[in-house]
Amino acid sequence: MRINRFRRFSKSKIYVGFWLISALSFIIYNEILSYYFRSSNWYNLKCLNRADCTKLLLVADPQIIGNNEEILHFLTPISIFDSDMYLKKTYFHAYNFVQPDIVIFLGDLMDEAHTATDQEFFQYVRRIFNIFLDHGSFLEHVRHIWLPGDNDIGGEDTLVTANKIKRFEGAFSQPDIISVKNITFLKINKLTRSIPVYKKDRSFFSTNQIFVGLSHVPLMYKPSTFVDKVINKMLPHLLFTAHEHKSMILSTDPLHHHEFHIVPVTPDNNQVFKYTLGETDMYEILIPTCSYRMGTTNIGFGYGIIERNELHFTVLWSPSRFHQLGSYLVLVSLFIVCSLFIKCWLCNKCTYC
Template sequence: MPRRFSLYGVQHLSLRSWILSIIVLSVITNEYLIYWLQSWRWPTLPVHERNPEREMVILLVSDPQIQGYQDESPFPLGMFTRWDIDRFLSRTFSLAFDYSQPDAVVFLGDLMDEGSKATTEEYQYTLSRFHNIFYPVENSVVIFIPGDNDIGGEGRDYRTPWKMSRYEESFGNISGLVNVGFVDFIKLDLQFHHEMPPYMLKLIAEVNQKSSAPIRIIINHDMLLPKMKFFIHPILRLVRPHLLLTGHWHEAIHFDCVDCMAENTDSSHWPVHRKDLYMKHYIDLDLSDPLAIHELMVPSCSYRMGKKDMGYGVLVIKPDGKMKFTVLWLPHRYTMLFYYLYLSSVLAVIATCVWVYKYLRTVRHLSR
């Protein structure tokens, strides 16, 4: 008969039942409750009237980097790690989408971790998982731009027409213009690891001619304002954007410059200021100043990127340039996984001690 414990004269469950209850409670908390608890900490969405002509809500997804098959651990560990990150992204995206009910969802590149080097079969498997995670959303425009992990371009991971063509078949044009209400999203593919291709400024000029919305937002995977002035200033002068949205660094950062749009030939005059963000509420930005420029870098939403903090960005913007921005911070998945490891170790020690105790009792009983 299983040994039972009593506390203050009250009969309680067996040790085995206690252990099972702790395990079940831990799984329910780590796999379900913690996501809801974290979402309840998100600030109230500052929208009083859902009218996309007067106020637009934009959900920003950066660097999900769906894990591939070449760099992950072999079976069976690789199967578990892919399953766990897919599940984390799916649950957090669902909560972020339900919270914001966005007019547009913008993916800021590095959609797949091995998109640039995956085989055709691996690419199709990963693409299918991507669409299962970021399920088809209703009443929202979805915009994609590529990152270096999607089509190459960083280090020795060179770009090829085949990589770019495969991406465009799956996610649409690499560059171009997408209009959503009073906002024109200008999709660029600017890289600064090498000289800018001669066609790029021409392409930007063509896209700019088609832009007529009151608000123009450049979306690019690589950061822009931290680059040298002679790289980025001609592009900004040509497009005249109100805002830049980028990713790549997997961090939440606000770059701003009060007069970067002014006519100034001094190559050293590039007063860009950086502010690391970890806010619990919305910050206010005014995009109406024609001489100022702001860049918001959105953190990765994946816990596999080696950063402590992950999240989704949310923009609430009006036609006059008044804007609010926040990051919906996500639970720390590695902490949850380490908790499982710690709990397993503790329970293993307890089970071993109980077994040794029972064994010694049996030996003592038989020796009498």
């Protein structure tokens, strides 16, 4: 009798140990190793002369979760914690991989800022800083450029108001024209239809200074009279945009810009895209979302270097959080099914005996 009990106890320990080891293995892989494995497939862009080279890390549509609009509201604290941690981990790996000179945030930093009270807004801002600016000494050497999106100041589901613009600019105060080395960044706001005033005359084919337009809402991808005005007035060599939660590269003739050539960028066709700026075409690069909450598994950060007038660009794709959470669900389901099966088998065995 004691022997049978000992055997059952030993088998129970083995069973529990197996599932504990399985759960621990899943957690270690999903929460640590998967990020290193994914980053091992990233393309490392090389500068020929570091003094002439500017490294860019591009962050689009993090849309940190707000306090009020989750469908399963009681799960909001868990959703916020998981989403914020995912953003922090993926950004940490991208940041350390790139070692950027400039980090550009292309808007939609917060999901509910356009409907938030002032108190909620500044709570969201503190979370943004905690996720993206918690990198110690690196911050002293890195410029950050911040753009508002429709979820930050309105413009899509709600109206843009002076108060929303004022509080965003108060939290992320900087000019609309920013020059670093040989690059001039121009912050374009399609939501308010505003273009920074650059008074000096220039030619598109002059590349002593590279002009890079930054906009949350795509421009060439969605032609309009405003887009024509931007192109004709500003003649940017390059545009970085977001909003669509996917990545692609558009090119067009800078003088006529009636026809556009589109190259989709996905994990399956990712590569290093190389372009000479100011030679033939104008380029617009859409940056994918870095948040897994946007309904896509193609999540990542843009990575580019500009050296003189040469652009190299790639996407640093992140692991799919949906796949990670799905693996946890499968593991829990298997544990429940196996436990029920063993319990039923033991009950039938005892009844038979």
